[in-house]
Amino acid sequence: MARISVVAPQILRTPSERLPIEAFGHKLIVHGNVQNAIESILNDPPECLLIQKGLQDGIDKTVITALKEDLKLSFLPIILAVQEKDIMSGIDFSRYPVDEIVCINAHPEEILTRIELSLSRSHRVADNNPLTGLPGNTSILKTIQGYIEQETERAVCYVDIDNFKPLNDKYGFSRGDEVIRMTARVIVNVVSEEAKSEGFVGHVGGDDFVFSVPVPAAESICKRILESFDALITLFLNPDDAERGYFESVDRQGRPQRFPLTSLSIAVVPCTKGRFNHYGEVSLVAAQLKKKVKAIEGSSYFIDRREDAEKA
Template identity: 35%
Template sequence: MSTDMVRDIGDLGPEPEQRPDLILVVDDDQDIAGFVEFNLKMEGYDVLRAADGEEALRVIQDRRPDLAVVDWMMPGMNGVELTRRLRAEPLTSTLPVIMLTAKSMTADKVVGLRSGVDDYLVKPFDTFELLARVTNTLQRNKEFREVSPLTGLPGNSRVRREIHDRMRAGGEYSVGYIDIDRFKSVNDVYGFDRGDEFITALARCLHKAVTTIGPPSIFLGHIGGDDFVFICAPDQVLPLTKRTVTDFEQAADRLYDPGDAERGYIEVPDRRGNKNKAALVTLSIGVAQATVEGRTFTDPRVVIAVASEMKKVAKSQPGSYVAIDRRRAGGDGDE
């Protein structure tokens, strides 16, 4: 396995060392702020404190916390105004906020929700409720960040964890890497909005194929652009890819302008104004397999690298093509 192949999929490298989540507590009542800080630290979180909204903005600019626990009633800038300020700035717009408040009226909660608050804690609250809401809000935010906004599928870090979990569980599994051939020509001729339609069409076709095949569970990921990953049992690979290819080619035909679809190619202008013919899109799919009689893997990077290598093999073939790695080896070092 070449080092170039591993660099191609650097985004799917080993998990970085995880630091504790950093939580900012914003409250002018030092007793309450101290209580919240103590319990969060006991749970393993790192904690910063600010006494008001202005100080909180300065702290956030310097440290970038993962979550803010904010009191509603504070002198100067209250919690609602602080939240509005956070939502208005691109770098802090997704920072999750839990509001501490004595207000329990529905109208007051609506005001907070409209400002962008993620959750509430009504005073007085107990330690277990505080920790539960912090944990749940952090988890929801992390899951949201890991999902492609275009397809709704999980991204690189979630793909890496799923492969790692399959390795740890043992048994047989396959990892497929899907790429749309000549996708750049679609963007060049029709623009990025039409290109996004091709990407979402592929996501829908994959979902449909997974639903048709049924259990065991098949994992789907979108790792950027027109690149997708699936993780499944080895005997699911061919049914999944066959159904996906058939449905996607039909869907893609409908996304081209009628004249282009009918003649079977589009004309792509180059820098000199010449028009070059580009065939309609197809799919190249590379598959790495961990099987009893074949390879075993201990590093998610290597699995993806093998699938990427096989995808390049598929691209060398005409039309949509599935290339499956069937080489036998004892482990990662035998490639």
């Protein structure tokens, strides 16, 4: 029982073709107008999208990429409806990052089976963090180990939300979760815009993230992330806390306590050629840096420059 958006003018055109799928309990949202379809998908996401390849002006490609790169929607299974000749000649799946394909002249029953498969597959994606949809520890480790082995120079950046616990305690975990999702979005959006395909973002868990970008871009990316975070975090605070400039609570003995407002800190470890042999060394340096950067009040970043000293 899922809501399925159909943006495919040549498929499921008649009520009788739609019947087998609807009889299975799915709700088909068939869009005649592509433009309206996209708006409604972004505003009110379905659970599965069936889109036809080769729509006017390459809108199909634009939409698929946008959805797959959007944090909240990256899990949405996309089925590409293709011509028979596409199947024979092959499809460049790096340009069409879809989850499933179906031929436009397939039987409605086959389409139903493909939909069912996509839905079930999307429920068992392994490593990704369920809250943010970002890759988890296994992928982070593999990615960084990959840089070391292939001698790709990258700045590996460890992001921490400071004073997250007082916010969680005061406003409840659901607001805390939203802060984490907001942080994830900010990081992903800045990294993907500035580093494009050379960037990577992972979610270690809780309030910890890791991202990696080309070394020269690291500083400006950190700055933009911190700026954006600071602008948005105030929207999560109650106005009185924001105005006061700190959280107030009472400890177990009934004594009033103060906590600084929630901020972000980033520890940047430039992984230059030959500096590290193993991921463990990177995270060790990061752990030391984190202490330094956490000690700075407010949102801040710290770039490890020791490697320069080593070189000199």
